[in-house]
Amino acid sequence: MLSRIADSLFWLARYIERAEYTARILDVNFHTVLEQSKDRYRLHWDPLIVMAGEEERFRSLYREADARAVFEFLAFRHDNPSSIVECITKARENARTIRDYISREMWEDINSFYFTVCRFQPEEEMAAGPHRFCDAIRFGSHRFHGVTDATLPHDEGWEFLRVGWFIERAEMTARLVDVQYHILYDAPAGIGGADNHQWMAVLKSVGAYEAYHRKYHSSIEPEKVAEMLIMHPLHPRSIRFSITEVQSGLRAISGSGAGSYANEAERLTGKVLERLRYDRITEIFQLGLHSYLNEMLRLCGAIGEDIARNYFYYGAVA
Amino acid sequence: MAALPSKMPLLRLFGDYQTGPFYDEMFAAPDTPRPHYAKIFERLASMIPAQFEERRQHADLAFLLQGITFTVYSDGRGTERLFPFDLIPRIIPNSEWQRIDRGLAQRVIALNLFLQDVYGKQRIFADRQIPRSLIYSCKHFLREVIGIEVPRGIHTHVCGIDLVRESKTGEFCVLEDNVRTPSGISYVLENRLVMMRTFPDAFHAYEVLPVNHYPAELSRILRNLSPRGGDDAQVVLLTPGIYNSAYFEHSFLAQQMGIELVEGRDLITDGGIVYMKTIHGLKRVDVIYRRVDDEFLDPLAFRPDSVLGVPGLMAAYRAGNVALANAVGNGVADDKAIYAYVPTFVRYYLGEDPILRSVETYLCSRKEDLAYVLDHLPELVVKAVGESGGYGMLMGPTATRERLEDFAQRIKADPRNYIAQPVQPLSLVPSYDPALGAIEGRHVDLRPYCLYDGERVTIVPGGLTRVALQQGSLIVNSSQGGGSKDTWVLHGEN
Numbered sequence: 049m050l051s052r053i054a055d056s057l058f059w060l061a062r063y064i065e066r067a068e069y070t071a072r073i074l075d076v077n078f079h080t081v082l083e084q085s086k087d088r089y090r091l092h093w094d095p096l097i098v099m100a101g102e103e104e105r106f107r108s109l110y111r112e113a114d115a116r117a118v119f120e121f122l123a124f125r126h127d128n129p130s131s132i133v134e135c136i137t138k139a140r141e142n143a144r145t146i147r148d149y150i151s152r153e154m155w156e157d158i159n160s161f162y163f164t165v166c167r168f169q170p171e172e173e174m175a176a177g178p179h180r181f182c183d184a185i186r187f188g189s190h191r192f193h194g195v196t197d198a199t200l201p202h203d204e205g206w207e208f209l210r211v212g213w214f215i216e217r218a219e220m221t222a223r224l225v226d227v228q229y230h231i232l233y234d235a236p237a238g239i240g241g242a243d244n245h246q247w248m249a250v251l252k253s254v255g256a257y258e259a260y261h262r263k264y265h266s267s268i269e270p271e272k273v274a275e276m277l278i279m280h281p282l283h284p285r286s287i288r289f290s291i292t293e294v295q296s297g298l299r300a301i302s303g304s305g306a307g308s309y310a311n312e313a314e315r316l317t318g319k320v321l322e323r324l325r326y327d328r329i330t331e332i333f334q335l336g337l338h339s340y341l342n343e344m345l346r347l348c349g350a351i352g353e354d355i356a357r358n359y360f361y362y363g364a365v366a
Numbered sequence: 367m368a369a370l371p372s373k374m375p376l377l378r379l380f381g382d383y384q385t386g387p388f389y390d391e392m393f394a395a396p397d398t399p400r401p402h403y404a405k406i407f408e409r410l411a412s413m414i415p416a417q418f419e420e421r422r423q424h425a426d427l428a429f430l431l432q433g434i435t436f437t438v439y440s441d442g443r444g445t446e447r448l449f450p451f452d453l454i455p456r457i458i459p460n461s462e463w464q465r466i467d468r469g470l471a472q473r474v475i476a477l478n479l480f481l482q483d484v485y486g487k488q489r490i491f492a493d494r495q496i497p498r499s500l501i502y503s504c505k506h507f508l509r510e511v512i513g514i515e516v517p518r519g520i521h522t523h524v525c526g527i528d529l530v531r532e533s534k535t536g537e538f539c540v541l542e543d544n545v546r547t548p549s550g551i552s553y554v555l556e557n558r559l560v561m562m563r564t565f566p567d568a569f570h571a572y573e574v575l576p577v578n579h580y581p582a583e584l585s586r587i588l589r590n591l592s593p594r595g596g597d598d599a600q601v602v603l604l605t606p607g608i609y610n611s612a613y614f615e616h617s618f619l620a621q622q623m624g625i626e627l628v629e630g631r632d633l634i635t636d637g638g639i640v641y642m643k644t645i646h647g648l649k650r651v652d653v654i655y656r657r658v659d660d661e662f663l664d665p666l667a668f669r670p671d672s673v674l675g676v677p678g679l680m681a682a683y684r685a686g687n688v689a690l691a692n693a694v695g696n697g698v699a700d701d702k703a704i705y706a707y708v709p710t711f712v713r714y715y716l717g718e719d720p721i722l723r724s725v726e727t728y729l730c731s732r733k734e735d736l737a738y739v740l741d742h743l744p745e746l747v748v749k750a751v752g753e754s755g756g757y758g759m760l761m762g763p764t765a766t767r768e769r770l771e772d773f774a775q776r777i778k779a780d781p782r783n784y785i786a787q788p789v790q791p792l793s794l795v796p797s798y799d800p801a802l803g804a805i806e807g808r809h810v811d812l813r814p815y816c817l818y819d820g821e822r823v824t825i826v827p828g829g830l831t832r833v834a835l836q837q838g839s840l841i842v843n844s845s846q847g848g849g850s851k852d853t854w855v856l857h858g859e860n
Contacts, residue, residue: 049644049645049646050626050628050632050642050643050644050645051632051643051644051645052628052629052631052632052643054645141608144433144608144613144617145607145608146627147433147617147621148616148617148618148620148621148626148627149621149627152432152621155432155433156431156432156433159430159431159432159433160431163430163431204645301645358645359645360645362634362643
C-alpha cells in the first residue's frame with residue numbers, strides 16, 4: 049500500500065471522529081445549559097473551547113463564550129481548523145485523494161455527508177439550536193463507519209482507518225475528562241454534588257450514561273465517571289478500549305505478535321495500555337488526574353508521530 | 367383516456383422543435399425521425415415534461431453524489447460543478463460505425479508509424495513527404511526522445527480523435543487528433559451507467575453495444591509493456607493530483623483497472639529504476655500510465671520547476687527500465703499544422719487511401735494559404751497550432767472587427783503558429799433545455815477512444831458526445847458550457 053494512501057486513510061478517520069466527538073459534546077452541553085442557572089453558564093462553554101485547543105482563536109473572534117458563539121465557532125467557522133464543517137471538508141478531501149482505493153460506496157457516502165453538511169445554513173441552525181445539526185453529524189459518522197465496515201476489505205487500509213479513529217477518540221476522551229475536572233476544580237463549589245448535571249452531560253456526550261448506571265448502580269460521582277471513561281475495558285469510548293483498538297490495528301499492520309513490538313508506536317501503545325489496565329482510579333487521583341491525562345495525551349501524540357515516521361514519510365532515497 | 371393524454375404532452379416536450387439549416391441527427395425532415403431514432407422519439411414524445419424532469423434530476427443527483435464534477439476556482443474556495451449530462455442519447459447505426467471504426471484504426475496506426483519514424487530513422491524527410499523544418503518547429507516536438515526505442519514500438523496507446531459530421535451529407539470526418547493524454551473516457555462509462563439507471567426502458571427498445579470493456583483492454587495493453595515481462599507487472603497511473611480537472615477520471619480508471627493511482631511525490635528513482643513509496647518500503651514500478659504532460663514529467667529533463675513529475679524518470683525511460691504510456695513526444699502529432707499531413711501519412715506509411723476525410727486546412731506557413739486566410743478571415747476558424755481545449759482560437763463569423771484585425775496581425779507576425787479551417791457547421795441532436803423545459807437541437811461532436819496494442823486497434827463503440835448546451839453555440843468544451851450525452855452504437859441498423 050502506498051504511504052500516501054495510508055496517511056490519507058489515517059487522517060480521514062481522525063477528522064470524522066473529531067467532527068462526531070465535537071458534535072456530541074456541543075449537543076449535550078447545549079441541552080444541559082437549559083436547566084442551569086445563568087451564573088454557571090461559563091462552566092459549560094469554556095471547557096469546550098479549551099478542549100478544542102482553540103482558546104486563543106476563539107478569544108480573538110468573540111467577546112464571550114455563550115451558546116451561540118460556541119456553536120458557531122465549533123460547528124461552522126471556516127477559520128477554525130477544528131470546526132465540524134472544516135473536519136468534514138478535510139475528511140472528504142482526504143477521501144478524494146484515495147477514492148480509487150476506498151470502496152465506491154464509501155466515497156458516495158462521505159460525499160453525500162459533505163453535501164449534507166454544506167446545506168446547513170448557520171444562521172438558521174443557530175436560531176434552532178444545535179440538536180438537528182449535531183444529530184446529522186453523529187448519524188453521518190455512524191453511517192460512514194457502517195459503510196466502511198461493510199464494503200472495505202478488512203486489510204491494511206482498514207487497519208489504518210481503525211488506528212486513526214481510535215487514536216483520535218482516545219485523545220478526545222482524555223481531553224474531555226481533563227478539561228471538565230480542571231474547570232470544576234477551579235469552580236467555587238468544588239467537584240462534588242452540585243455539578244451532577246455537568247457530569248451527567250459528560251456521560252451523555254459519550255453515550256455512556258446508561259452504561260454507567262448499569263455498572264455502578266449509584267448516583268453520578270466524579271471519580272466513577274473518570275474511571276469509566278478512562279479505564280472501562282469494553283465501553284467503546286473509554287481511553288483503554290480505544291488504545292486496545294489502536295494496538296490491535298498496529299499489530300495487524302506490522303504482523304507483530306502479543307508481547308512484542310515492531311516499532312516505537314507499538315512499544316508506546318503497549319506501555320499506555322499496561323498503565324490503563326493496572327492503575328487504580330484512586331492512585332490516579334492521588335498522583336493528580338491532570339498530569340496523568342496530560343501524560344496520556346503526550347504518549348498519544350508520540351504514537352501518532354511514530355506511525356507517521358514509520359509508514360507515511362520518506363526522507364531522501366534509502 | 368387512451369389517445370388524448372399521450373398526444374397532448376408530445377407537443378410540449380418537443381415544443382415547437384425546429385430542424386433549421388444544420389444536419390439534424392434525429393430528424394430527416396420536420397416531424398420525421400430517421401429510422402434509428404424512431405423508437406426513442408416515440409418514447410420521449412409519450413412522456414410528460416414533469417416525468418422527464420424528474421429523471422433528469424435523478425441523473426444529476428447520481429453524478430453529484432459520485433463526485434463526477436470538475437472544480438472551478440473563481441471564488442477562492444473552489445466550487446464543484448457538474449459536467450452537464452443530457453439524457454437524450456445520440457444513436458449511431460452499426461454500418462455507419464463500422465466505417466468510423468475502420469477509419470480510426472487506420473489513422474491511429476498511421477500516426478503511430480509517423481511517430482516511430484520522426485523519433486527514429488526519419489525516412490519521411492528523405493522521401494520529401496513533409497518538410498523537416500515543419501516538424502522541428504513544432505512546439506511539442508522533443509529532440510530529447512529521438513532514438514529512444516519505446517516498448518513494442520507503441521507511441522499511441524490511447525488516442526482520442528475528434529469527429530464532426532459534414533453538414534450536407536452527414537458524413538463523419540476528422541477535426542482533431544489527441545494523442546497525448548486525451549481525457550473523457552470516464553464520462554463515457556459513467557454516462558452509460560447513469561443512463562441505464564435512469565432510462566432502462568429506452569434500452570429495452572434497442573440493442574446497444576456495451577462500452578464497459580475499456581478498462582480491461584487498457585489494463586491488458588499496459589501490462590504487456592512491462593520491461594520485466596511476466597504477469598506481476600507493477601502498473602501505476604500518474605496523476606497531477608486532486609486539483610487537476612480530470613482527477614475524477616484518473617481515480618476512476620485506476621480503480622477500474624485495479625492499479626495504484628500515484629502522484630509524483632509517491633515515486634522516486636534510484637539507479638535508473640522507478641520505485642513507489644509504500645508502507646513496507648520501496649517497490650519497483652514497471653509501467654506508468656501517465657496523465658501528466660510531457661514538460662512536467664521530469665524536472666531534470668524538462669521544466670525544472672515541475673513538482674508534479676519525478677526527477678530521473680526520463681533516464682529510467684531511456685534505459686528501458688520503465689514504460690510510459692503514452693510515449694513522450696506525441697504532441698508533435700497533435701500539432702494542428704501536422705494534422706493537414708495525416709492523409710499523407712496514411713498513404714505514405716500504409717499505401718492506403720484514408721477512409722475518414724479530414725477538414726480542409728490552410729497552413730499559414732504556406733505563402734498562398736496565408737494570402738487566402740488573410741483575405742477570408744471572417745469566414746474561417748483560426749487556431750494556434752500547439753494549443754488545445756479551445757484556447758488561442760478565432761471564430762471568424764462571430765468576431766468583432768477589432769479582434770479580426772488583431773488576429774490578422776498575429777498571423778502575419780508568426781504564420782507558422784496558425785492554421786485556418788472553414789467553420790464547421792456541427793450537426794444537431796435534440797437535447798433538453800432545463801430553462802425552456804423543452805427539447806431543442808444542440809450542436810455536437812464525437813470523440814471516440816482508440817486503444818492500440820501494437821497490432822490491433824480497439825475502439826469502444828461510440829465515444830464521448832460533447833454537446834454545446836447553449837442555444838446556437840458551436841463550442842462544446844466543458845470549460846465553456848459544454849455537456850455530454852450517452853452515445854449508442856447499435857447492434858444493427860435501428
